Amino acid sequence: MDVLSLSRFQFALTAGIHYLYPPLSIGLGVMLVLIEGLWLKTGKPVYHQMARFWTKVFALTFAIGVATGIVMEFEFGTNWATYSRYVGDVFGSALAAEGIFAFFLESGFLAVLLFGWDRVGQKMHFFSTCMVCLGAHFSAIWIVVANSWMQTPAGYHIVGEGLKARAEITSFGEMVFNPSSMDRLFHTLCGAWQAGAFLVVSVSAWYLLKNKHQDFARASLRLGLALGLAASLLQLVSGHRSAVGVAKNQPAKLAAFEGLYQTTTNAPLRLFGWVDEKHETVKGGVAIPGLLSFLAHSDFSAPVSGLREAAPEPQDRPPVNFSFQLFHLMVTVGFAMILIAGLGFLYFWRGSLFEKRWLLWLLVLSVLGPQIANQAGWFAAEVGRQPWMVQGLLRTSEGLSAVVRANTVLAAIILFSVVYLLLFAVFVYLLNDKIQHGPDGADLVPAGKLALPTREGA
């Protein structure tokens, strides 16, 4: 394989595996804020027990998120040096902002969150939990801003020519609020909240099936379902807004997502199908006439650009079927999550959820949904932008490091694969161990400084 394919594979591998963890940290962060907030408000011991247990799970996901994330910070330089020179002025500042505003906040207050139970009071602990959660969100903000700039560059100009050409910031505000950043951020965050919420839902449903830790599981399940359903419904809004943005700013990407070659009025929305790239058609599947036009342009008869118009040259097109399948996988799973969360919520509300074992089993499996959708969505977003690394400015093949050879990248891939597989195995092993162990009964009685009555309570 050549350096380009290997470097792309390496990035996909490291970013894909890394991205299993940060959404869990972000989503669990919100869950922890809710749980501790409820504990502060109601003083019910079960919330303290929940806070303790889910903090441990949070710590696990956070640790691997940090460990795998440090690779990402340097991978632009190692494998994509030409890209780094080209975009450093713009992209680098977003990455540096992530360090200053997000990572320090997260890692600093994480110490209090994990080890401060007996050292600080309730309110300080709650404040630290909020800061960790905020830090996790800041980190999403800056990295999605940076990535969105690659999708829809704005607030820059090109200086120099040929090999010396590079993008320089003209307006920091326009760079941060580029046309796709806020919609994509909203979409990413909803996906992360789903990931955290459904992890809680899954574990709690499993306890209910096994008749273990009933009070803990019910309270956790209720909160998890509430956040999971809210995030899944919001995902409809954010997903729609993102798609409208893609239709406007990256028509070739939208055409690939839908396998649309010919610019069409009253364009159909395909529910599934198989794109025959050679004959430029979609085989099989089901399509709803006019819906794509409506969703993209709020008008059933509006024309939607096909690939022949948006990217007439085949070398300017992304891999169409691959983008199509991943995009549709994401959408399908997204709707399934709404259905699952809705059913769970409905029966929970009616009080009959705990007898419906099939639904509880479905909830146990629901943890996989957001992970699959998050991965598929990011792969669709990144592959759909190809052959561009920075849309319209820099091709992926032009961004490589000039001095790095294929066998070097291969060596790195092998090394990272071994380490990441080991990490993943350890993660699953320890997560399973924590779940089997379950919440600690002793945590129903708060100890240390936390046991002291708050000023208001006294």
Add this chain to the structure above:
Amino acid sequence: MNFGSLDLNTTWFILIGVLFTGYAMLDGFDLGVGALHLFTTTDEDRRVMLNAIGPVWDGNEVWLVTGGGALFAAFPNVYATVFSGFYLAFVLLLVALIFRAVAIEFRGKQPMRWWRQMWDLGFSAGSVLSSLLIGVAMGNIAWGIPLDARGEFAGSFWSLLGPYPLLLGVTTVALFAMHGAIYLLLKTDGALHAKLRGWINHCIIFFIICYATTTMATLLYVPHMAARVRANPWLFSIALANMLAIANIPREIHQGRDWRAFLSSCVAMIALMGLFGLEMYPNLVLSNPEILNSLDIHNAASSPKTLAVMLTMALIGVPVVLAYTVSIYWIFRGKVKLDKMSY
């Protein structure tokens, strides 16, 4: 924000230096604790050592990540050249840091002996390899690396492992081990504390031998790294301050003032990094032998606009970061006590 006639390029040269110095002072003791880890034998001692750095190592590592991000933003050409040029060395560094991190996290999660020994080894090897590679990278930057006319690295992985960079690597391991040992004195009591008091002399002697050798080697073989001090004798005061700070470490330890020993160790690091920066300035990556291909604060920098935006962010962010970093160290002050949340 408008910074008037402020020299933004020099400001960012200094700020990047500050970030990496902060990393050395903070994560330096974490890595040093890792280097000493295998010298203890009981599980309890090892747990105390891990928990001494437990609440803070993660935040300390962020200094490196932020330093990398700031380098990318302020001097993208340096970021691109160094990371693509030192490719395998950095991949190894990343793997070492990953092992260090997860070993801390996972060691205590299971009671089995083989499990803990496996992660002890991962923690220690990861820490030592990280320190060594950081030193080797510094050594190469000081010695100069072959760059072509485009500013791309023209050497190979093996060419990075010259005797001088390796010497700096070993010196860094020694420096961090000493720094970590002093930090552990602050965080331990009882028998372990007494044992550490014995070890610290070995650490200091090991470091001073490395330090003297490095100084001699630098003066003999890397004369450009002494040129500015040679031309401006008053700058020798920094070298003198460095030596006095190092000499003060055993003195303070002997008198039982561990805090002052730790501060001296920090001052020594600041002085060393200060000298390094002074000798490098205005270059960030020295090209050797083609000196004209060097990357400096002008030909490697981002636009003035970006440097100004970033400086604004730093002025907002850094005071806040320092404030809560200090509070968190304050919350976790005092000797380590193991409890059920400990590693």
